[in-house]
Structure formats: structure tokens, C-alpha cells
Amino acid sequence: MTRETSDDDVVLSAGHITAAVGDLGWRYVLGTLRASIRLGPLWQVAEVATELIRACGTAADGCLRLDLRPGRLELVLHPPDPAGLTGRELTHARTIATAAAEMGLPLEPDADGRRSVQALEIAIDALDIAEIRPFWKAVLGYADEPGGGGPGDPIVDPLAQGPAIWFQQLSGPRAQRNRLHLDVSVPHDEAPQRIRAALGAGGTLLSETRAPSFWILADCEDNEACVTTWQGRD
Template identity: 55%
Template sequence: MGGGGCEDTGMGRKLTGQQVSDAVGDLGWRFVLETLQTSVLVGSLVEAVAVSARVVEAAGADADEHLHVDLRGDRVVLGVHGARDAGLGPREIDLARRISTAVAEAGLRTDAVGRGVPGRSVHLLEIAIDAVDIGRVRPFWKAVLDYVDAPGAAGPEDPIVDPLGQGPAVWFQQMDRPRPERNRIHLDVSVPHDEAEKRIAAAVAAGGRVVSADSAPAFWVLADVEGNEACVSTWQGRDD
């Protein structure tokens, strides 16, 4: 994303991570992995369906291109994303506001972090695979997962994604030499910026350790007791 400003193209202008986070934080949304994420606690699947219908109605013409809805018996998880690789701008912020208003009118609320309630904060998961020859490795993972190229993919190093949007994206990290002594597949857990320290502390308390905080708050590298690694990531520290 750009520095302190934004590209002014009207309603389609791309905002910085800080601008997006500031705009939606009080609404119960969080900026996670280039999307807006929140959830709504419900008492049944029937209520989840009713809430989802209300949300889709509030989204109107923006629903198909910008809204993701995941229904469960205890909650509805909502995601708002930009069109293709356009990033997030005023249009997506306005959509989040309309959704939160519609949810509030039903006597419920949008809540991304879920403090004091069962479950966890919203997050998005990616799988990273280290490879010396990405061009040869990538087709295997695409085939075995039955994934497709990410929208806008232009080369062999681009991510592959679940066409149904259910599984985590898989991306490939270039290695300059084989590294058999360490794991070569790790998880990237993108969390709300104000949940990262809590998630890291829980992992350390569970026997893990912080391998590196050199790139924090963009990401911290953690490992379990056997050295298997995962990254906890946020949007912070990524604006140029």
C-alpha cells in the first residue's frame, strides 16, 4: 500500500492500512490480510440465516463482488474485500458501515475480537511452501488440492486458492538452496493488529518460542518445541 496518502480515484481510491483500520475499528471490524473481517454471534442456524439475509440486503449490489458470508450455528463470519486486487477504499468502508447498521437494527452487533465470548477473534490462514524450483512444485499442490490460480496471477510464484473459498490460500517462498534441517511448510496466521500479542503470548505459554521479531509488527516467527514454524501477521508495518 502507499505511504501516508492514497490514490484518489473517487470511490475506488485505495486507502492505507492505517486509514482502513481507523475507519472500521469502532464498528467491530478488523483489517486482516487486505480484507475487512467481523463476526456476529447468534443463537441458532435459523438466526444465522436471518442475519445473513439482512446483511445481503444491506449490501445490495455490492454483495456478489465484495461480500463473503460463512454461516454457523453460533455465529456468522463476514468478510468485505475489494474488487480483484484493487485494495480497500471508501466503497468497502461504506459497505461495512451499512452491514453493521443492519446488524444493530436486529439487536445484534458486529464483533471481530470476541472478547468475553466463546471462540476466538477473526483471522485468516495461509500456507507457505518453501521451494527451490517453484515452477515445478506449484503444479503438484494445485492438482492435489484442486486449487486454481489466484485472481490476477501472472507467474509461477503467485498464490493458488480454493475456488470455493473454503480452504487457505497457498503461496510459495523462494529458496536459494535445499534446507532439509528445517520444516519447509509453515502457516501464516493473519490476526487483528490488537490481537497479535495475545495470540503470541498464548503460543509461548503453550510451549512455543519467538524465533524472530525482526519484522514485527508485520509478522513474528514462532516455533513449537520441535522447531516447526508459524508466523503471526498483522497489517501493521506494511505501508510504504
């Protein structure tokens, strides 16, 4: 395991983060740590969520997000600093894992047998990003990404409920290719299975030259999607 840093303000690499808390049930996905807990009715989900929040205290208010659904609690630790996750968030990750284990509820990326944790981005190909970006920002009610705001920067949901939107520069018109595709960020060790499932469902692998950073796939009508991981990006 990678040696731990004692400086909570140091931004950590994806490899360091995975080595530090991956065995606790957390998965590093698209700059965040994500995990789930399999539970029962919604009242139980709410009670467990409350206990985990209490374990972290108010210090986690700026980095912890919870999604409560009957049968499942999903946890996300995101970086308050746009530069990335630090030792402070790793401390919260360990605290949550310990508190959950003491309740007999281990963290796991797949808590309901349907799919693992993941993060979704939408990419829009554009000839003039600066011209179309204000439209998408306005029509979605989105805001500038923290630390961003430039004419080519991504835009995000200020309530952190919708996927981030980023813009990819086109070198010229592409009449025969879709100009909007999905980026599905998954835990690095689950990408191969996700790709096999997509190919088994009639998809085509267009490119793996940038794997394991991302693979480009397409459906039978050539609509594209990228399966991405943190690997190859540090």
C-alpha cells in the same frame, strides 16, 4: 480519524481502513475486513444474514462472503480488485454495521468467546517454485490468484473456502528445517495476546525483527508458524 475519500475506486491503505471502520467492529486482516456476530440457532443466523444482505443489496455480491454456523455469523468483505479494498467496500462495511446495530446485534471480532476473526495462509518453501507450483495447483484443485498466474505467484481456492498457498524461495537445501509453515493473520491489536498464548503453550519466539508485520515462532520440535498483521506493510 482519517479523512474519507469520495472516490469509491481509490485503493485505501490498511491504516485508513482501520481508522474508518475499526470502531464499528470490523478488523482488517490479510487484505480483508472481517467481523462476527454472536447469535443462536442456525435459523436465526440465516435470518440475520438475509437482512444484512438485503441492506447491502446486490452491489455487495462481488465482495461480501458469509460463514453461517449455529451460534455465529462471520462476515468477510474482500476486494474485488486485487489491488485492495476501496471506499466502496467501506460503504458496505458501514451499512452492515448500521443494519446489525439496528437489530441490537453489534459487530465484534470475537463473537463466541473462543477466538477472534483471522485468516490462514500456508507457505511452502521451495528450491524451484515454478516446478512445484503446478503440482499444488492441481492436487488442491486451486486456481491462480486474481491478477496473478506467474510462475512464482500464490494459488487460491476458487471457492474461497481453503487457505491461500504461497511459495517462499529457498537459497539452498535445508535438511534440518521444515519446508512448510503456517501464516496466521490476526487483527493487529490481538497479535501480542496470540503470541503470549503460543509461548505459554511451549512455543519459542525465533524472530521478531520484522514485527509487527510478522513474528516467527516454533513448537518444541522446531515446526514454524508466523503470526502476521497488516502493520508495517503499507
